[in-house]
Amino acid sequence: MGGLKAVAIISGDHNVKGSLQFIQQSDGATYVRGKISGLTPGLHGFHIHSFGDTTNGCNSTGPHFNPYKKDHGAPNHEERHAGDLGNIVAGPDGVAEVSVLDMQIPLTGANSILGRAVVVHADPDDLGRGGHELSKTTGNAGARVGCGIIGLQSSV
Ligand code: CU
Numbered sequence: 001m002g003g004l005k006a007v008a009i010i011s012g013d014h015n016v017k018g019s020l021q022f023i024q025q026s027d028g029a030t031y032v033r034g035k036i037s038g039l040t041p042g043l044h045g046f047h048i049h050s051f052g053d054t055t056n057g058c059n060s061t062g063p064h065f066n067p068y069k070k071d072h073g074a075p076n077h078e079e080r081h082a083g084d085l086g087n088i089v090a091g092p093d094g095v096a097e098v099s100v101l102d103m104q105i106p107l108t109g110a111n112s113i114l115g116r117a118v119v120v121h122a123d124p125d126d127l128g129r130g131g132h133e134l135s136k137t138t139g140n141a142g143a144r145v146g147c148g149i150i151g152l153q154s155s156v
């Protein structure tokens, strides 16, 4: 299944929009790349959430994708949700260039992220270490300002 690709078109409440491509590598890692605009400058929590459901906007995407029933953390922590991808950084122009490589977000198998959602938040993800009551569940990353459903990408 080398080269399997997925795409998510990001939209949100304000002017947040963008597109992301997910490319599964032959070693099982998935590369996420793309651009999201309309953000406030600075860090924004960035996660895979459980459901590809935007019936009531990004709030319908459920909690962080967490097949191993762990606590929230950073991408490089042992204790993390599979969906924890840390933060993306928007520049002064409000644009975040996304480039993430991660081993826990496959496009195939039991823990596939296909049909789930990618979500960008208003605030920084504290990576589980902020000491806030939400640190161990959401990283206290605040409102969901943009999201998109992850679907198989057309090859044409
Ligand atoms: Cu999130």
Ligand code: ZN
Pocket: 047, 064, 071, 072, 073, 080, 081, 083, 084, 137, 138, 139
């Ligand atoms: Zn999490």
